[in-house]
Amino acid sequence: MPRESKAARTVRTWKIISGLKQAYPDAHCELNYSNPLELLIATILSAQCTDKRVNLVTAQLFKKYRSAPDYAAADSAELERDILTTGFFRNKAKSIKGCCRALVEKHGGKVPRTMDELTELGGVGRKTANVVLGNAFNINTGVVVDTHVARLSQRLGLTREKAPEKIEQELMELVPQELWTMFSHWLIWHGRRRCYARNPDCPNCEIKSLCPRIGVAKLTSR
Numbered sequence: 001m002p003r004e005s006k007a008a009r010t011v012r013t014w015k016i017i018s019g020l021k022q023a024y025p026d027a028h029c030e031l032n033y034s035n036p037l038e039l040l041i042a043t044i045l046s047a048q049c050t051d052k053r054v055n056l057v058t059a060q061l062f063k064k065y066r067s068a069p070d071y072a073a074a075d076s077a078e079l080e081r082d083i084l085t086t087g088f089f090r091n092k093a094k095s096i097k098g099c100c101r102a103l104v105e106k107h108g109g110k111v112p113r114t115m116d117e118l119t120e121l122g123g124v125g126r127k128t129a130n131v132v133l134g135n136a137f138n139i140n141t142g143v144v145v146d147t148h149v150a151r152l153s154q155r156l157g158l159t160r161e162k163a164p165e166k167i168e169q170e171l172m173e174l175v176p177q178e179l180w181t182m183f184s185h186w187l188i189w190h191g192r193r194r195c196y197a198r199n200p201d202c203p204n205c206e207i208k209s210l211c212p213r214i215g216v217a218k219l220t221s222r
């Protein structure tokens, strides 16, 4: 594809947004939660795990542990057992206990609403903080870059970067701030339903006329 100017890429991004919005009018976070703490815990558990599996685990977990003090005081081995099937359970239990301890000590058990405060909790990275701020508080401080967002941004020619933080910076320049949270939902939904990692369904893709399909020719002859 000939080199695209920043202005042209911005206009194309708006068209992509419009196409995805039309394709997925109900796009939303697919983790189940009923308050910011539950979303924080579910997001920590979602690392290297499907949302479906996390939702199965949290259906029981959220009945057992109802507040930050509950997690902070939990027996480590028991908490590990409770989250076992999400994988990496030792690290995740450690992160959950550590961040809930910090919530209790520094924030009265409540989840804070800023990137700095969230990422200072320990066990909470920028991606998790973006998920919590965007979905629990409706605050757009960044774009969540997971495996789907990274893959689709590259295929769509919105970035050539590989590192999530760098991809995020490029997307923040292209996408209007009030849409940062929704933009990642739209890409994630499209990645799960159409633009699969191994065999993307390009012929039926709702935004195919806007997509240079970077790197896709190698995967499919369509």
Ligand code: SF4
Pocket (backbone or CB within 6 Å): 155, 156, 194, 195, 196, 200, 201, 202, 205, 206, 207, 208, 211, 212, 213, 214, 216
């Ligand atoms: S045209 Fe293909 S590669 Fe591009 S977004 Fe659609 S499914 Fe993905």
